[in-house]
Amino acid sequence: MGSFAGQSEITVSQGIRMMFYVLHPNETSFKTLEEVPDYVDKATIYFIIMLTLEMIVSWAWKGHTIRINDGLASLFAGVMSRLPDVAFRGTEIVSYIYVWKHYRIIELPWDSPWTWWLSYLGVDFAYYWFHRLAHEVNIFWAGHQAHHSSEDYNLTTALRQSVIQKYFSWIFYWPMAFFIPPSVFAVHIQFNLIYQFWIHTEFINKLGPLELILNTPSHHRVHHGRNPYCIDSNYGGTLIIWDRIFGTFVPEKEKVIYGLTHPINTFDPFHVQIQHCIHIWNTFWETPGFFNKMSVIFKGPGWGPGKPRLGLPEEIPQVTGEEKPYNPQLPLHLQLYAVMHFLLMIAVYIHMFEAKLILTPITLLVRTGYILLTLTSLGFILEKRPKAAFLETSRCLLFLLLQKYSYMTTDFPYLLLISEVIFSLCIAVWGLKALKDVITQSKKQE
Structure with a gap:
């Protein structure tokens, strides 16, 4: 839009x-x-x-x-x-x-x-x-x-x-x-x-x-x-x-199970966006023949050599109604942490759109990069990735650095002051967690 x-x-x-x-x-x-x-x-x-x-x-x-x-x-x-x-x-x-x-x-x-x-x-x-x-x-x-x-x-x-x-x-x-x-x-x-x-x-x-x-x-x-x-x-x-x-209308019948036929099982924002591009790239090179390669791109997602354009209906995985969605168990305090930092990021995001005509190109670029880093880091936390602590420590440090050089101005100056305190505490907590992870990993390798 x-x-x-x-x-x-x-x-x-x-x-x-x-x-x-x-x-x-x-x-x-x-x-x-x-x-x-x-x-x-x-x-x-x-x-x-x-x-x-x-x-x-x-x-x-x-x-x-x-x-x-x-x-x-x-x-x-x-x-x-x-x-x-x-x-x-x-x-x-x-x-x-x-x-x-x-x-x-x-x-x-x-x-x-x-x-x-x-x-x-x-x-x-x-x-x-x-x-x-x-x-x-x-x-x-x-x-x-x-x-x-x-x-x-x-x-x-x-x-x-x-x-x-x-x-x-x-x-x-x-x-x-x-x-x-x-x-x-x-x-x-x-x-x-x-x-x-x-x-x-x-x-x-x-x-x-x-x-x-x-x-x-x-x-x-x-x-x-x-x-x-x-x-x-x-x-x-x-x-x-x-x-x-x-001829594409289908009424609602039995219980609908939502999502992709082959769930991607991730909350990583980049993977959500590009995982099928990677799949097409790999399939393209693995498929023999020029016309087959073109079919990988321009026919249906379920197509394969010897199959009709939209694939075979019988190859669509059946559902039982008992499917469990991808849901890594995360403590409530970390879920609330992710929500809080998402909302803090949204304040930066909204201001960026409202003030984009007066912000410099470098400021827009820096803020866009910070927003993407925030989404990635929070995705790592939601999935309990091994590098989550290190990435979140780096993100919080970057926020304070950008704020120091006036890249994080908003219409709510008090919010920036509160954020400075919050991010400083987060650096201490996540930094200790990252250090602990490094020590644990070193001991495993010995």
Whole structure:
């Protein structure tokens, strides 16, 4: 999702309706792209409120809350997916503007409700085909698989986005640029994304007649399932009609087991993002023959020599309903530690986006590097990796060093003072742990 220059305020009513795509053309039509609000940014507070409500309902209804490790891994992916937007406007918008400026055939009126509704349908139709090919073409799946890697299904899963997916999705929206103004497209590409947040939940059952037209939590649960009956189905963004038309609709039946057919068993943010790229690379070189190598890239993830394009359905691993998600046991205090440091990092992350026009390129680069280091280090802690103590000690030292040279300024000066105390204590604790690990390892080698 790219950034937009528009800073128009939206009312609470508009904010709530925005989450469900229930806004009128008159209140979301703009003449220029610069006037279009950054709706995704303005939706952040509503994401947080809905996440909090889901956690409360989960605790009150099921007696437990969202798994911290899996939930954080999803948030890690969400943060990583937006980091390129600090320096670059979204590929979807940039490419769309280029086609519009150079190749448009006609210019539909930006303030017409007909243009608004045509854009709504066009974005969702293009999304269906992009999403479908993201599952059916291996190189596209390499980007999209990150979103499906969670073995839980809740609102944090909606935020588990891919870093690389956005660099091929833009192709599917190009035809609209021949006649739909960029300002209209920019509204709907955001709303289509925002709508898909609330459908990532298990707490909303079927919605009656709406199930015939809209993509709903029930339909999307199937899409995220690894049960054989769930594979390659329900690709719609806001509408389910495309799946019904093109034969990819599957209703929810028995209990859905979530995640990839071959779970990756990691919370390492980089591994979550690129593990399938590595798999394709290795498979490409191991597969004999030029055309077979090309098939590794452009046919389905389940393809192999002698198999149909999308692989053999009987090779999809069966599920029993008793599968246990990857869940390394971590003491509660370390889980809370990971949450606290993630929130401290988010303060830096939010300020970076808000102030990116006045921050120097070197500051943006340094902060981006620190954020990536934080996500990696917290991932190591969640997995109890052997190098976690050393990496966390280094991260905390780096934070204090960057703060000393004014790379970590925020709108909350007291937060920096509190952070200085917290990080100093963390260096002492993790430093001792790292030293102990070194001594233990040395004794083992003797």
